[in-house]
Amino acid sequence: MTTNEAVTGTTTSWDPYERGCPSRNLLDRIGDKWSILVLGELGKEGPCRFTQLRNRLSGVSEKMLTQTVRALERDGLVRRTVYPAVPVRVEYALTPLGQTLRAPLKALTDWSVEHLTEVLAAHEEYDNRSS
DSSP, X not given: OOHHHHHHSSOOOOOTTSTTOTHHHHHHHHXXXXXXXXXXXXXXXXXXXXXXXXXXXXXXXXXXXXXXXXXXXXXXXXXXXXXXXXXXXXXXXXOHHHHXXXXXXXXXXXXXXXXXXXXXXXXXXHHHHHO
């Protein structure tokens, strides 16, 4: 039984190339710049507080980080734990499902660093042709 069969009770397969397939929303989420960076940071450093996460992700606004961690939590990729203290302490961590994304996202991140020079050269060549 596929995951789709277990969730929906049908034998329909998910196909992100088909219009309306819910997998497109998930691809949007895990392909989002801030989601990739949040997941990567939590995978690298382990659980951390919101402020620590914001400080480690240079350039992210508080609003964007809040939206990102909430969406990742809703997707079951990040767990938010509230500790009863004064002031209240909140930590974010990858769930087991979120952990499964570490290798694919690391591969994408490594690829982007490895090929950045080539991509920047392509940008320059394209921009020079377009001028």
